[in-house]
Amino acid sequence: MEDITPQLPEQTNDNDRIISVNIEEQMKTAYIDYSMSVIVGRALPDVRDGFKPVHRRVLYGMNELGNASNKPYKKSARIVGEVMGKFHPHGDASIYDTLVRMAQDWTMRYKMVDSQGNFGNQDGDPPAAMRYTEVRLEKFAEAMLEDLEKETVDFQLNFDDSLEEPTVLPTKIPQLLVNGSSGIAVGMATNMMPHNLSEVVDGCVAYIDNQDITGEELINYVKAPDFPTAGIIYGMEGVKDALLTGRGRVVLRGKCYVDTKASGREQIIITEVPYQVGLDALTNKIGQLVNDKTIEGIAHVNNESNQREGNRIVIDLKRDAVAQVIINQLYKFTEFQTSYGINNVAISKGRPKIMSLRDLIVEFIEFRMEVVIRRTKYELRKAEERAHILEGYLKALDHLDEVIKLIRSSRTPDDAKEALISKSKEEKWYISQDLFGEVTEELYTQEQGLSEIQAKAILELRLQRLTGMERDKIIEEFNGLIQTITRLKALLASEPLRYELIKTELLDIKARFGDERKTEIQYLANEMRMEDFIKDEDVVITISHLGYIKRTTATDYRQQKRGGRGAIGSKTREEDYVEHLFVASTHHTMLFFTEKGRCFWMKVYEITEGEKSGKGRAIQNLIQIPQDDKVRAIIDVKRLDDKEFVDSHYIVLCTKKGIIKKTSLADFSRPRANGVNAITINEGDELLEAKMTDGNSEIMMAVKSGRAIRFPEAKVRPTGRGAIGVGGIEVDDTKDEVVGMICVNAADTSRNVLVISENGYGKRTAVEDYRITNRGGKGVKTINVTEKTGSLVGIMDVSDSEDLIITCKSGITLRTSLAAIKESGRATQGVKIIRVDAKDSIAAISSIESDEEEVVIDESLVVTDGEALPIDTNDVTAGATEESTTSEEDTTEATDPENTEKTPDNQ
Numbered sequence: 001m002e003d004i005t006p007q008l009p010e011q012t013n014d015n016d017r018i019i020s021v022n023i024e025e026q027m028k029t030a031y032i033d034y035s036m037s038v039i040v041g042r043a044l045p046d047v048r049d050g051f052k053p054v055h056r057r058v059l060y061g062m063n064e065l066g067n068a069s070n071k072p073y074k075k076s077a078r079i080v081g082e083v084m085g086k087f088h089p090h091g092d093a094s095i096y097d098t099l100v101r102m103a104q105d106w107t108m109r110y111k112m113v114d115s116q117g118n119f120g121n122q123d124g125d126p127p128a129a130m131r132y133t134e135v136r137l138e139k140f141a142e143a144m145l146e147d148l149e150k151e152t153v154d155f156q157l158n159f160d161d162s163l164e165e166p167t168v169l170p171t172k173i174p175q176l177l178v179n180g181s182s183g184i185a186v187g188m189a190t191n192m193m194p195h196n197l198s199e200v201v202d203g204c205v206a207y208i209d210n211q212d213i214t215g216e217e218l219i220n221y222v223k224a225p226d227f228p229t230a231g232i233i234y235g236m237e238g239v240k241d242a243l244l245t246g247r248g249r250v251v252l253r254g255k256c257y258v259d260t261k262a263s264g265r266e267q268i269i270i271t272e273v274p275y276q277v278g279l280d281a282l283t284n285k286i287g288q289l290v291n292d293k294t295i296e297g298i299a300h301v302n303n304e305s306n307q308r309e310g311n312r313i314v315i316d317l318k319r320d321a322v323a324q325v326i327i328n329q330l331y332k333f334t335e336f337q338t339s340y341g342i343n344n345v346a347i348s349k350g351r352p353k354i355m356s357l358r359d360l361i362v363e364f365i366e367f368r369m370e371v372v373i374r375r376t377k378y379e380l381r382k383a384e385e386r387a388h389i390l391e392g393y394l395k396a397l398d399h400l401d402e403v404i405k406l407i408r409s410s411r412t413p414d415d416a417k418e419a420l421i422s423k424s425k426e427e428k429w430y431i432s433q434d435l436f437g438e439v440t441e442e443l444y445t446q447e448q449g450l451s452e453i454q455a456k457a458i459l460e461l462r463l464q465r466l467t468g469m470e471r472d473k474i475i476e477e478f479n480g481l482i483q484t485i486t487r488l489k490a491l492l493a494s495e496p497l498r499y500e501l502i503k504t505e506l507l508d509i510k511a512r513f514g515d516e517r518k519t520e521i522q523y524l525a526n527e528m529r530m531e532d533f534i535k536d537e538d539v540v541i542t543i544s545h546l547g548y549i550k551r552t553t554a555t556d557y558r559q560q561k562r563g564g565r566g567a568i569g570s571k572t573r574e575e576d577y578v579e580h581l582f583v584a585s586t587h588h589t590m591l592f593f594t595e596k597g598r599c600f601w602m603k604v605y606e607i608t609e610g611e612k613s614g615k616g617r618a619i620q621n622l623i624q625i626p627q628d629d630k631v632r633a634i635i636d637v638k639r640l641d642d643k644e645f646v647d648s649h650y651i652v653l654c655t656k657k658g659i660i661k662k663t664s665l666a667d668f669s670r671p672r673a674n675g676v677n678a679i680t681i682n683e684g685d686e687l688l689e690a691k692m693t694d695g696n697s698e699i700m701m702a703v704k705s706g707r708a709i710r711f712p713e714a715k716v717r718p719t720g721r722g723a724i725g726v727g728g729i730e731v732d733d734t735k736d737e738v739v740g741m742i743c744v745n746a747a748d749t750s751r752n753v754l755v756i757s758e759n760g761y762g763k764r765t766a767v768e769d770y771r772i773t774n775r776g777g778k779g780v781k782t783i784n785v786t787e788k789t790g791s792l793v794g795i796m797d798v799s800d801s802e803d804l805i806i807t808c809k810s811g812i813t814l815r816t817s818l819a820a821i822k823e824s825g826r827a828t829q830g831v832k833i834i835r836v837d838a839k840d841s842i843a844a845i846s847s848i849e850s851d852e853e854e855v856v857i858d859e860s861l862v863v864t865d866g867e868a869l870p871i872d873t874n875d876v877t878a879g880a881t882e883e884s885t886t887s888e889e890d891t892t893e894a895t896d897p898e899n900t901e902k903t904p905d906n907q
Contacts, residue, residue: 035186039352043185045192047346047355048367049144049169050176052183054098056169057087059112062137063145073116073134080130087158087165096130103135107276109179109194109228110513112141122229123305124278140513144171150378152371170371172505173513174200174364176346177222177357188352190345193225193242193250198514200361201506207361208503215244215358222357223521225250225342227275230518234337237524242342246354252519254282254336258323261316265299266323268330270313274338279305283313285334295329297321368502373492380488383481387444390478392454393461395429397471403458417455425449444485534586534605538848541582541590541607542807543619543631550616551607554583554848581807581846584636591668593633593653594625595686597679599721601671604636624674633690640669650693650718653678654701654728656737657685660775661725662716665692680724689741697743700770701729702755702782702795705736708826709779710770713743727776740795752823754798755783756806756833758790758841763830764798764823781827789829794845802847806834809843818847 045052051059061083067074080095088095101107103115106122117133120126127133137145152170157163180194203221207213224239233239234251242248255272273282283303289295300316317323331337344355348363355363396403406423410416429449450458464470491497539551584590584604592600600623608617619625633653640646649665661679668678679687693713702708709729716726731737744751744767753770756762763783770780783792798804800819807813814834822831836842 039185043183045181076130076133123280196226201510235524243357246344268315387481420455548616550610583848591635593690594629597681599678600675654741658729659725660728706785707779708782711775760834760836761789807844
């Protein structure tokens with residue numbers, strides 16, 4: 001039998017053309033390429049302009065079509081076709097959906113497309129088909145497209161390499177923060193909330209002014225998201241996390257109010273619903289819950305919203321229903337309260353990145369800086385090119401007859417051009433130098449003769465430009481261009497100028513498009529701090545001799561010239577007077593030290609506010625001070641929870657008997673209602689003064705008899721709160737005592753020592769006049785105490801920029817400029833600062849930053865020793881310049897500080 005098996009062709013070895021690959025690696029690589037394409041090219045916004053490619057292409061396509069805000073509307077179908085055919089070949093539905101969203105004021109915080117026709121509504125109804133609707137750009141969107149033609153951004157080829165499109169828009173608006181964005185990529189997603197434009201611009205400006213600003217400080221400007229549908233943000237903890245880290249959660253509630261019908265039944269009227277919640281969907285959900293008896297007490301619910309009256313869902317309640325209970329149930333069971341996860345993921349430098357508020361602002365400002373530089377370079381190049389052509393015109397006009405002769409004798413335009421170039425260079429044509437009076441070679445260099453560009457421009461010049469008036473216009477335009485070139489080169493050379501320009505443009509955007517916040521912020525009970533509701537301002541705190549305390553606005557104490565009579569500061573009983581006067585901020589914490597050595601805490605805003613002439617409130621009603629104790633010293637601390645600050649500062653205490661003690665501020669950083677021991681007081685002694693230092697100060701103590709001592713703070717070692725302390729200054733007898741203590745910085749030459757006597761005399765003396773000694777000595781003379789001056793009552797460190805506030809036991813208060821008090825030597829009497837009646841004396845002195853308020857007062861009030869003293873005099877009073885006969889050498893010092901140590905063992 002014949003073999004009929006088919007013959008197979010001869011096998012060839014194709015192994016050399018087959019490449020073996022690992023299928024696992026190949027799939028991994030392909031999937032990563034696909035995912036990156038989705039992440040970068042479709043789903044995530046660019047941090048610079050805040051757009052995904054489809055949004056950017058829609059706006060660019062409308063701009064290319066000339067579909068501007070001042071032009072007629074165009075059919076949406078035409079826009080969609082333009083974008084799909086040229087830039088975005090992904091289907092008309094996605095492009096039209098994008099166009100519709102940008103035109104909905106309940107979807108976008110700031111609309112980018114001006115629409116005409118049915119674009120849907122908040123009830124959830126869909127828009128009309130694209131063939132029925134019309135659109136054009138909003139002015140807001142045009143601000144994002146400005147300067148696009150000035151080479152401010154890079155362009156790339158479109159999908160078929162036939163056209164170019166921008167890789168990013170040169171927006172002047174921080175679009176990503178303002179309108180937010182959402183999208184799902186491969187393995188990651190973004191959900192960014194909209195914010196208020198005015199707040200975002202303020203945050204950008206704050207960053208420009210201080211590039212070291214922290215995220216916490218920026219939250220003072222950009223407080224929270226701001227939704228187009230308004231509502232109430234309920235709680236700020238999750239919002240703060242999102243602003244600081246890029247991830248968080250915001251809880252949003254709708255807004256409603258309770259109304260009563262004529263029949264007496266109550267209604268709940270919902271006027272605002274959370275972002276992206278449909279009105280019909282919410283109404284249907286409430287009806288379903290009523291039918292399921294999940295919510296009881298609702299008789300009827302209806303969506304009465306319309307375009308004219310806005311959103312309005314009416315819920316009729318049954319007679320026995322409690323409106324607030326129903327509202328709380330709506331929050332719990334419906335979308336009337338909704339939470340949104342915030343996930344700020346954007347493309348930064350080609351990579352997806354989670355970004356905080358500060359990151360977003362920094363990236364935007366850096367992008368604006370790049371745009372400004374590129375725009376400036378473009379404008380500079382164009383200005384120089386135009387100036388070059390105008391230079392050619394002016395050279396031609398200066399040699400007009402020769403130019404006309406050359407042109408007439410030339411056979412062709414090319415011949416004329418070559419003739420102009422060669423002739424001008426041969427005869428060295430220049431513009432008359434008076435046009436270049438203020439122009440340097442670095443700014444603009446005039447070339448010899450004509451260039452090819454100039455020659456060609458001259459040949460194309462219309463004859464009418466040869467008239468004298470036209471020549472003046474050319475010169476005017478040329479001079480204007482030179483000024484422009486000057487400005488642009490200065491801008492390129494100075495980064496501060498560029499930042500200032502960015503700031504100006506941002507503030508212009510705010511003025512054009514900024515508005516008030518729509519969404520309210522409601523803090524939870526555990527998030528509220530009283531400081532958030534108290535204005536941060538300086539106040540004057542006064543404590544009377546009998547223990548009445550009050551705070552008064554600092555501006556209530558008007559400034560007077562030295563020697564003035566003063567004004568009534570507090571109405572007190574005859575036996576009472578203001579003993580302490582202190583200036584502090586309402587947000588600070590006050591540490592009160594009593595004469596028995598205890599410390600108490602109180603926030604400044606907790607101190608009862610009173611009239612300037614009011615008595616105040618008994619301090620025992622505010623803090624738990626025993627009846628037999630009284631406040632002697634006050635310290636103002638900005639923040640007790642700042643660990644770095646409290647660990648690096650100390651409290652220095654001194655007593656009337658000259659004992660001094662230093663304790664770490666950290667020991668006083670944990671407030672207790674009943675106070676703590678600050679120092680152990682010996683019998684017969686009492687605490688006099690307390691100061692806060694950084695550990696590097698010099699301590700000065702003064703006694704009633706007119707002596708003062710200066711020694712380094714390092715001479716006093718830190719001890720615990722229960723210690724007694726060590727000797728600071730020697731007190732001679734039972735009648736003498738310490739009247740004050742100050743802690744000074746010798747390096748600060750702007751401050752000096754002020755001493756005041758009980759009869760109103762005082763003077764300023766340089767710190768250097770008091771030589772440094774060991775602690776425990778007698779010190780040196782600080783004022784010449786006489787019967788006329790009275791005993792020393794106070795010592796302060798002051799500067800010219802401060803005002804002095806003096807309070808008498810009678811309640812009279814004087815505020816005067818310290819600059820008016822003349823500096824003089826240690827041993828002088830000083831000058832009369834305040835007139836003190838025979839039965840009166842000074843009770844307290846304090847200082848405050850001067851507000852330079854000019855106040856006119858009666859010269860008859862300014863007296864010294866019964867005689868009139870001109871207000872503006874700087875002369876000292878009689879006897880004030882007489883130096884004491886006691887020299888420094890006659891005032892002995894303790895040479896061994898160890899001999900003055902005061903401890904429980906040797907006391």
